[in-house]
Amino acid sequence: MAAALGVxxxxxxxxxxxxxxxxxPLAFRISRFFNVPVxxxxxxxxEEAGT
Amino acid sequence: xxxxxxxxxxxxxxxxxxxxxxxxxxxxxxGPLWWxxxxxxxxxxxxxxxxxxxxGEDSDQGAIAGSRADExxxxxxxxxxxxxxxxAATATFIGLTFTIAINSPEWWPFVVILGxxxxxxxxxLSSYGGDDEDGEAANAGASHITPSPVR
Numbered sequence: 001m002a003a004a005l006g007v008x009x010x011x012x013x014x015x016x017x018x019x020x021x022x023x024x025p026l027a028f029r030i031s032r033f034f035n036v037p038v039x040x041x042x043x044x045x046x047e048e049a050g051t
Numbered sequence: 052x053x054x055x056x057x058x059x060x061x062x063x064x065x066x067x068x069x070x071x072x073x074x075x076x077x078x079x080x081x082g083p084l085w086w087x088x089x090x091x092x093x094x095x096x097x098x099x100x101x102x103x104x105x106x107g108e109d110s111d112q113g114a115i116a117g118s119r120a121d122e123x124x125x126x127x128x129x130x131x132x133x134x135x136x137x138x139a140a141t142a143t144f145i146g147l148t149f150t151i152a153i154n155s156p157e158w159w160p161f162v163v164i165l166g167x168x169x170x171x172x173x174x175x176l177s178s179y180g181g182d183d184e185d186g187e188a189a190n191a192g193a194s195h196i197t198p199s200p201v202r
Contacts, residue, residue: 007121010111020123 005029058118063103070095140168 002009007026014020015030021042022030031038056064074091077084106117114120115128147161 008111008114008124009109010114011121011123014123023122026122 001033004033059103059106061118062106062116063099066102067095067099070098136168136171140165143168 002012005012005026006029011020011022015022027038027042031041034041070091074088074095077088077091102116105113107113108116111120111124111127114124120128143161143164147158147165150158150161
């Protein structure tokens with residue numbers, strides 16, 4: 001999955017754990033990967049994330 | 052910017068260049084401390100090998116050392132550099148204040164370093180800023196801009 005998204009394994013783990021909010025291009029790549037709308041996948045009001 | 056050096060070799064090569072310049076400075080200086088040049092070459096070799104090996108690791112540090120960092124790892128690197136620059140600026144300011152207090156003639160290097168840090172900061176603002184109305188013109192030629200996925 002990380003290779004398909006063009007990011008590292010550590011970054012995927014950080015996104016999964018809510019420690020990193022991806023950039024808009026990466027968020028769109030993730031939504032396309034899972035075939036889920038980006039607003040269904042990421043909700044910035046749900047949790048405050050940062051690196 | 053593209054370079055002929057492979058990504059994994061970029062940081063080791065930069066380390067090697069810096070170390071060899073440092074060693075050359077000791078050689079040019081001459082005197083009884085010429086052996087520091089040899090010590091510098093040995094230390095540089097150790098450093099280059101360790102950075103090259105780190106570049107192959109499957110970690111954030113490895114990705115940064117191997118010049119294959121993704122967006123989060125680049126952000127980590129930028130934040131770490133910003134912290135290092137803040138520490139350097141604080142240390143330099145303390146040094147300047149101390150040298151002035153003891154009436155030392157060696158105060159001017161601290162001013163030069165503080166000036167370089169300030170100019171670097173202003174250059175960064177002008178390079179990466181661009182909140183004017185014509186953002187396209189301000190960002191023209193900036194290779195780090197990712198095209199927007201919104202159509």
